[in-house]
Amino acid sequence: METRNIFDNLSCIDHRYSLSESSVFKELSECISESAAIRSCAKAEAALVKAHLFVRGELTPQVEDLLDNTASQIDPEEVYKEEEKTQHNIRALVNVMKTKVPPQIAPLVHLGATSVDILDTALSMRIKEAVQKVVLPELKGLEGHLCSIAEREAETPQVGRTHGQHAVPITFGWTVAEFVSRLGKSIIEIEALSNRLKGKLSGPVGAYNGMSMIVKDPEEFEKLYLKFLGLEASEYSNQLVEPEYLLRLLLECNVAFGIIANLADDLRNLQRSEIGEVFEYFSSTQVGSSTMPQKRNPWNSEHVKSLWKAMSPRVLTFYMDQISEHQRDLTNSASQRFITDYITGFTMAVSRMKKIISGLQADRKNMERNLSDSGGKVKGGVLAEPAYILLGEEGINDAHEVIRKITLEAEKSGKTFFEVLKTHTEAFKMITDRIKKLGIPDAEGFFSDPARYRGLAAKKSRRIAKKYAELMEKK
Numbered sequence: 001m002e003t004r005n006i007f008d009n010l011s012c013i014d015h016r017y018s019l020s021e022s023s024v025f026k027e028l029s030e031c032i033s034e035s036a037a038i039r040s041c042a043k044a045e046a047a048l049v050k051a052h053l054f055v056r057g058e059l060t061p062q063v064e065d066l067l068d069n070t071a072s073q074i075d076p077e078e079v080y081k082e083e084e085k086t087q088h089n090i091r092a093l094v095n096v097m098k099t100k101v102p103p104q105i106a107p108l109v110h111l112g113a114t115s116v117d118i119l120d121t122a123l124s125m126r127i128k129e130a131v132q133k134v135v136l137p138e139l140k141g142l143e144g145h146l147c148s149i150a151e152r153e154a155e156t157p158q159v160g161r162t163h164g165q166h167a168v169p170i171t172f173g174w175t176v177a178e179f180v181s182r183l184g185k186s187i188i189e190i191e192a193l194s195n196r197l198k199g200k201l202s203g204p205v206g207a208y209n210g211m212s213m214i215v216k217d218p219e220e221f222e223k224l225y226l227k228f229l230g231l232e233a234s235e236y237s238n239q240l241v242e243p244e245y246l247l248r249l250l251l252e253c254n255v256a257f258g259i260i261a262n263l264a265d266d267l268r269n270l271q272r273s274e275i276g277e278v279f280e281y282f283s284s285t286q287v288g289s290s291t292m293p294q295k296r297n298p299w300n301s302e303h304v305k306s307l308w309k310a311m312s313p314r315v316l317t318f319y320m321d322q323i324s325e326h327q328r329d330l331t332n333s334a335s336q337r338f339i340t341d342y343i344t345g346f347t348m349a350v351s352r353m354k355k356i357i358s359g360l361q362a363d364r365k366n367m368e369r370n371l372s373d374s375g376g377k378v379k380g381g382v383l384a385e386p387a388y389i390l391l392g393e394e395g396i397n398d399a400h401e402v403i404r405k406i407t408l409e410a411e412k413s414g415k416t417f418f419e420v421l422k423t424h425t426e427a428f429k430m431i432t433d434r435i436k437k438l439g440i441p442d443a444e445g446f447f448s449d450p451a452r453y454r455g456l457a458a459k460k461s462r463r464i465a466k467k468y469a470e471l472m473e474k475k
Contacts, residue, residue, distance in 0.1 A: 013344050021348045024134065028347060031130035032340040035076045040122035041093055042071035045109055047228035048118075048201070049101070051221060052108045052214075063105070070100045090115040112211045114204045116328065120241040121199030123336075125229055127246065130343055131194040131253075138350045139187045139256065140472045143180065145357040147472070150176040150465035154458045157451035158277065158367045159374040159382060166374040168382050169454045172277070172362050173461035179263045184468035186256040193249040198234035198241050199226045205327045206238040239328035243321060250318045250339065257346050260353050261308035267356065268301040276366045280356055300356045304349045311345040314338065371450050378410045380417040383447050387421060387431055394430040402427060418447040 006015045018025040030036060046067040053059035074096065083092035090110075098106040110118070154173035159166050201222040203210045211218035222233050234241045270277045280300055318339075321332040374382045384403050391399035406427075410420040422428050435443035446452055 011341070013341060013348075017344075017348050021351050024138065024347050024351045025344070027134045028130055028340075028344050031133060032126050032343060036126060037122070038076045038079050038093065039072060039074055040126045041090065041118050042074040042097060043068075043125070044118045044122045044199075044229060045094065045097055045113075046071040047225050048110065048113055049105060049108045050228050051225040052111060053105075054224060055215060055221065067101070067105075070097065074100070088115075090118055093118075112203070112214050113201060114210070114239060116239045116241075117201045117203065120237075121201070121226070121229060121231065124197040124199050124231055124241065124246070127249070127339070127343070128194050128197050128231075131190065131249070135253070135343065135347050135350070136187065136191055136194070138347055138354060139183070139190070142260075142350055142354040142357060143183055143187060143468060143472050145354060145360075146176055146180045146183065147465040147469040149173070149357065149360065149362075150180050150461045151469075153362050154461040154465070156362055156364055156367060157371050157454065159371040159450070166370075166376060166382055168385050169371055169374075169450045169457075171454055171457040171461060172367060173465070174454075174457035175266070177461040177464040179259060180468050181464050182259045183256060183263075184471060186252060186259060188471065189252045190249065190256060193245075193252055196245055197231065197249065198245050199229060199231040200234050200237040200241050201225045202233075202237050204239055206236070206240075238324075238326075240324055243324075246339075247318055247322060250342070251315065253343070253346055254312055254315050257308050257312055257349065260349060261305045261312075264301040264304035264308075264353060264356075267360070268298045268305070271298040271301070275370065277363055277370065279361055279363060280359060300352055304353050304356070307345050307349040307352075311342050311349075314342050368451075374450060378407050378417050380447065380450060381407055381410070382450050383417055383453055386453050387417075387447065390431045390434040391427060393434050396427075396430070421447055 006018060009015050013025075049067055050059055050064060053063060074093070079089075079093050079096050082095050083089050086092045086095065094110040097109050101109065150173045152173070153176065154171060156172040158170055158172045158175060160168050160170040200206070201211065202208050202218070208218035208222075211221055215221045219233070226233055234245070236242060267278060267280075269275065271279060280298055317335050321335055324332060371382075373379055378384075384407050387406075388399050388403040391402060396402060402424075406420050406424060407417060410417050413420065421431075432443040432446070435446050440446060440452075
């Protein structure tokens, strides 16, 4: 077979990303490439022959090995050449397989099946294999790194942000714990959904017409066929397996993709020059700009989001493939082939994010500086919230207004929030008395250090990191 230079390929997946994410590309290629697609169909055809022979009492280990070897060694080029004659992909495969097995077995190849009994079953096999052998290990690897950071940085003070503005203090571990929790749940769901993919052997309209001419119980025969392939039967099928099994899996993959893109965006922003709270690994030979030698662009995070932009809209096509006229039409025959592109793009983004996170470091000094300077025009203004709450707890009805005026006074004078708060002796005493009742040490100095006001950020960061680290090990 003629080998094409990869730089002559049209898809960037097959040249640029096959090189930059070579390990993932190779692993996925073994599961969902065109060669893998043809061989998975051959494996389904072999399983059908096994089922026929088993029912007849003629299936031996030797014959089973022969059928497995035949399926695994089918030459895609030979099948494609045959398809030029038949103009039908499954009939071409059947014709080729019949020449590869003993004459007494050949009549059983494809006997009682329709094309989609093979195609949909083989698709479920491929997607399940790709998800469980490649996608999930990459996702769990990423989740593991996130858990490590959430634990490691559980106590690292950081200013929280809402609407792009400084809010109240948190920790960097808490920032990361968000993605640990969101992605962790999605990983668990992806794994469960991959195990629910179904196959079929129910004929052209799903009513088992053909198989009823061969066996007394077509549904039991279907179960036997699918057992050889590690699948269960769709509860209902016309010519197609119910599309929602695959649709739900792809949608959950897109949920995970969105979470990862969100993480990439946050990390990109935290690397801004004026923020500088995290930094990606940057090799000694790496170049950040073609003209500005000093730059270290967060291009890996940007790359992940860019892949999401390219792949996420394909969800619309997944929804459109839900619809097939009556018992089946062919309007999904081309669009469904691009599922492999989506899974590949998604997995490459996960792989890239895993590399980012494995080398990600917090700039604790910058985090401390930003937190110290936080509060917009009022240094330490992020502590206005606890002051208002504590004053309200002391029974002051307009506590919010009292503290708002103190922040305005601090803004006008250029003093810190703490400095101005102390001058309001009555309010300050009421607030510090309330802090003492809570058992918090150094009540008078509480407002001098924003890092002290971080709620349960550190505690919950550790708890979430521990929970999902353990769940990833179990799965």
